[in-house]
Amino acid sequence: MHKSWWKILSVVLLVYTFTAGLLGEVPKLPLLQETIRNLYFHVCMWFGMMILFTISVVQAIRYLRSFDLKYDIYSRQYAIVGIVFGLLGYITGGIWASFTWADQNKSIIGQFGSIARDPKLIGAAIALLIYFAYLILRDSVQDTDKKARVSAVYNIFAYTLLFPAIWIIPRILPSLHPGNPGAEGGNPAMEMDMKMRVIFYPAVIGWTLLGVWIATIKIRLALLKEKKWLS
Amino acid sequence: MDEPEAKVWNGLFWVIQLFICINAVAKSFLQESRGRMLYFYSLASPVSFVLAKLIFNSLLMLLMSLLSLFLFIIFLGNPLDKATQFIGLTLLGGWSLSLVFSFLAAIAAKAQQNAAIMAVLGFPIIIPQLLLLMRLSNAAFAPLLTISSTTVLLLITMDILVIMLSVILFPFLWKD
Numbered sequence: 001m002h003k004s005w006w007k008i009l010s011v012v013l014l015v016y017t018f019t020a021g022l023l024g025e026v027p028k029l030p031l032l033q034e035t036i037r038n039l040y041f042h043v044c045m046w047f048g049m050m051i052l053f054t055i056s057v058v059q060a061i062r063y064l065r066s067f068d069l070k071y072d073i074y075s076r077q078y079a080i081v082g083i084v085f086g087l088l089g090y091i092t093g094g095i096w097a098s099f100t101w102a103d104q105n106k107s108i109i110g111q112f113g114s115i116a117r118d119p120k121l122i123g124a125a126i127a128l129l130i131y132f133a134y135l136i137l138r139d140s141v142q143d144t145d146k147k148a149r150v151s152a153v154y155n156i157f158a159y160t161l162l163f164p165a166i167w168i169i170p171r172i173l174p175s176l177h178p179g180n181p182g183a184e185g186g187n188p189a190m191e192m193d194m195k196m197r198v199i200f201y202p203a204v205i206g207w208t209l210l211g212v213w214i215a216t217i218k219i220r221l222a223l224l225k226e227k228k229w230l231s
Numbered sequence: 232m233d234e235p236e237a238k239v240w241n242g243l244f245w246v247i248q249l250f251i252c253i254n255a256v257a258k259s260f261l262q263e264s265r266g267r268m269l270y271f272y273s274l275a276s277p278v279s280f281v282l283a284k285l286i287f288n289s290l291l292m293l294l295m296s297l298l299s300l301f302l303f304i305i306f307l308g309n310p311l312d313k314a315t316q317f318i319g320l321t322l323l324g325g326w327s328l329s330l331v332f333s334f335l336a337a338i339a340a341k342a343q344q345n346a347a348i349m350a351v352l353g354f355p356i357i358i359p360q361l362l363l364l365m366r367l368s369n370a371a372f373a374p375l376l377t378i379s380s381t382t383v384l385l386l387i388t389m390d391i392l393v394i395m396l397s398v399i400l401f402p403f404l405w406k407d
Contacts, residue, residue, distance in 0.1 A: 064403055122358070129355035136351055140342045150341045153400045157334065158356055160396055164389055165359035172382065173366065 007213055013206030017044075020199045027196070038096045040199055044207040045089030046124070050166075051208050052082035052215065053131065057159045060152035072148035073226065075155060076138065077218040079131050081211050086128045093121075119170040120177040126165050130158040234308035237372035244303055245324070245365050249357065251295050252328040256288050257349055259333060260340040272405070281337070281401040285394060288333040289326050296325030316378055317371040324364040327386055330393045331357055337397075337404055360389060 021040040029036060059075035062068075102111050115121075137154055141147035170177070235243065263271075271280055300321050304311075311317050332353055339349035363382055370376035 119362075122362070126355045126358055133352045133355060137338070137342055137348060140348055142343075146341060149403055150338055153403055154338050154352065157338075157396050157400060158352075160392065161331075161356050161359075161389070164385070168385065169359050169362060172385075173362070 006209055010206050010209035010213060013202045014210060017199060017203040017206055021203065024199060025195055032100060035096055035099045036196075038092060039196065040203040042089060042092035042096055043200070044204050045085050045092055047204045048208045048211045049082045049085040049089060049127070052078050052085060052211050053127070053159060053162075055212070055215075056082060057155055060155040063148060063152045064156075067145075067149075069144065069148055069226070070223070072152065073222045074215075074219055075152065076135075077215045077222060079134060079155070081215040081218065083128060083131050083135075084214075085207075085211055086124065086131075089124065118177055119173040123166045123170050127162055130162055134158065234310070237310040238369070240303070240307060240310050241365060241368055241372065243307075244299075245361055245368070247299060247303075248296060248321075248324060248328060249361065251299060252292055252325070252332050253346075253350055253353065255291055255295055256329055256332040257336050257339070257346050259284055259288055260336040261346055261349075263340070277402040277405040278398050280405070281334075281397050284337070285330060285333050285397060288329045292325040292329030293322055296321045310372055312374050313371045313378075317368060320364065320368045320371065320378070320383075323383065323386060324360075324368075327360050327364070327390050327393075328357065330390055330397070331360070334393065334397045334401070337401060341404055360386065 017040050021037055026034065026036050056075045056078035059071045059078060063071035063075060097115055098108070101115050102108060134151060134155055138147055138151045141150055234240075275283075297318075300318065332349070335349050335353045335356070338352060339346065342348050363386055367378055367382055367386075370378045
């Protein structure tokens with residue numbers, strides 16, 4: 001019980017997110033209207049993804065410091081759950097964009113190109129592609145120790161170069177996505193009122209804890225499978 | 232008369248640069264035999280080895296960049312407005328590409344000596360730099376646009392970051 005308090009916290013926060021997020025009051029902003037409720041889901045997915053990838057890199061560094069294969073398994077599982085969060089972020093973002101960016105009177109196929117070219121979307125795609133490449137790299141090396149070492153090195157290298165890609169470049173290129181100077185509406189996450197903040201921050205914590213929870217279950221499974229390798 | 236317009240010229244140029252870099256730099260690590268790596272291992276420290284590789288690949292890529300720029304101008308015409316600045320950007324871009332791909336070649340060399348895996352690993356990492364380079368060099372075609380020095384500084388910072396990462400991380404790849 002004393003170790004599972006954060007799992008309970010995660011469930012409580014997510015129940016709160018769903019009830020308060022779907023029923024609570026939101027400011028009626030032009031264009032956004034009720035879709036702003038997606039903030040509690042879409043933005044949290046990207047926060048969760050970045051936090052999980054960060055944990056994965058920290059585990060990779062720990063592996064290189066100790067050469068304990070346990071940390072390699074941690075690193076891989078956190079990366080996988082991070083990818084799942086990223087894909088969910090894309091889906092929720094796609095739903096949001098179909099109401100706010102897309103023109104309802106035109107066909108979706110005609111507009112897809114201009115929406116998908118947004119720098120923020122490219123940055124997110126780069127993050128996912130890097131971790132897909134990480135998984136491919138892992139599977140292409142046979143030897144367990146070498147696999148762990150090479151993939152940890154790639155993980156650290158790619159993550160460090162990912163940061164400018166996600167945080168700096170979207171600010172240089174013009175974008176429809178909120179969070180840029182000059183973009184229409186500004187960032188809803190930055191300008192939200194108190195009523196939304198008290199739901200948004202617990203939502204981020206709740207979703208991230210859920211991700212960590214899933215990852216720990218996958219880690220336990222992987223450790224059991226690899227038991228013959230680990231002492 | 233069949234010359235492409237400036238935007239196409241620019242896009243084509245950087246895509247060709249990318250492929251030149253993959254092919255030129257991949258050789259540096261993938262061609263080394265196991266025995267020769269062992270020989271280097273007994274001779275030099277990993278840091279000096281990776282620095283030597285980076286310097287050699289940078290020089291090779293600078294040469295290749297200038298050569299491909301020369302060929303582009305001869306065969307596809309010269310839509311450049313600021314030729315000297317574009318040459319500078321070409322050198323900077325070639326240098327950035329060669330640094331990133333040198334280190335990726337070192338990683339790929341550990342993964343079954345496979346050149347395809349290097350492209351898979353490299354594309355997502357290089358896209359941001361390529362985006363910045365294309366955007367910067369767009370300004371070299373139009374008389375009214377200026378090349379932003381902050382973006383150039385950002386690219387140089389990223390290059391230094393790559394060098395530092397290579398020096399820190401290569402010793403872990405080195406031991407076998």
